[in-house]
Amino acid sequence: MAFFILELTKSVTVHPRHFHAKLPDHVINRLLTLTEGTTSGLYGYLLAVVEVERPLPPGRILPGTGHAIFRLRYKALVYRPFLGEVLDGVIASVTRHGVFVAVGPLSVFVSARNVPSDMEFDDSEQCFASVVQGSEDRLEVGTMVRLRIVGMRRDATEIAAVGTLRADYLGVLG
Amino acid sequence: MDLGVDQEENAENLKFGELFGDNEHCQPLLICEVAELLRQKRAELPAELQSSLGPIFVKSEAYVERFNQFRSAEVAKVVRVRLERHPELHPFERAQLANLLPETPAEAKAIIPSLKGKLDDDVLGQLLRDLAALVE
Structure with missing residues (x-):
């Protein structure tokens, strides 16, 4: 799973009632509220702001409203999946069409065509099970797997991915 | 299902x-x-705000706890130093090696294809053994 420390900028608007000694604290709190926990197709999942550049830049008063705008530079901890990346995850649900793997906040769909070639869907147990004699490998809720991302769709506030378990060194984690 | x-x-x-x-x-x-x-971030929050952390934070935290192979901050530093000894590695390759801990050079090159031709198998094998030795 690819985590990054990324340098970003964000414009924060502040109401005039906050123009007092605690203004810097308020500006930073606004930044945290606006960014932490957000998802973007561009930078991925923003987990936390880890550093805000000091000193804060001077604010600019917006004509008409009296609000001030601050353009802040900050470093954030983000999780951003990439096409072609191999990562580990935990199976969150299983259907006959494939499995959904949770990789932190990201859900990766692995279609039945992309599960390991020795596995078949077992109707009675609602899981994929290995057909090889003596193999206990199963894909069921809670199984830890290693997959490669083979397709991704990113839009403004959402990321969706499809993956494969069908290749050497991918599949159920031992 | 094709996402383009x-x-x-x-x-x-x-x-x-x-x-x-x-x-x-x-x-x-x-x-x-x-x-x-993430531990630091949580420690900075007062007790009454612990539950205010959103789902993205909580899910990532659970993931990291589950898949973290190097338990202490000290070991994490040693791992980083070992990886930095190989300037030819891309920062992303370093992260992938430590996160996925392949056992053999062949496995490493299969799951991180950009490693092909970058490091000698002997050197890569030694690095993988060094990393494996640090797992707790």
Whole structure:
């Protein structure tokens, strides 16, 4: 799973009632509220702001409203999946069409065509099970797997991915 | 289900686009380093705000706790030093090696294809054994 420390900028608007000694604290709190926990197709999942550049830049008063705008530079901890990346995850649900793997906040769909070639869907147990004699490998809720991302769709506030378990060194984690 | 292929980005040949390809302003982290950052973040919050952390934070935290192989901040530093000894490795490759801990050079090159031709199998094998020895 690819985590990054990324340098970003964000414009924060502040109401005039906050123009007092605690203004810097308020500006930073606004930044945290606006960014932490957000998802973007561009930078991925923003987990936390880890550093805000000091000193804060001077604010600019917006004509008409009296609000001030601050353009802040900050470093954030983000999780951003990439096409072609191999990562580990935990199976969150299983259907006959494939499995959904949770990789932190990201859900990766692995279609039945992309599960390991020795596995078949077992109707009675609602899981994929290995057909090889003596193999206990199963894909069921809670199984830890290693997959490669083979397709991704990113839009403004959402990321969706499809993956494969069908290749050497991918599949159920031992 | 076809989600379309993003031409600009591909981890297999280390193409990360404009924002993430810029090594000066973007640094990949190892899972063990993320674990430490998330612990700090939680420790900074007063008790009554612990539950205010959103689902993205909580899910990532659970993931990192589950897949973190190097338990302490000290070991995480040693892992980082070992990886930095190989300047020919891309920062993303370093993170992948420590996060996925392949057992053999062949496995490493299969799951991180950009490693092909970069390191001698002996050197890579030694690095993998060094990392494996640090797992707790």
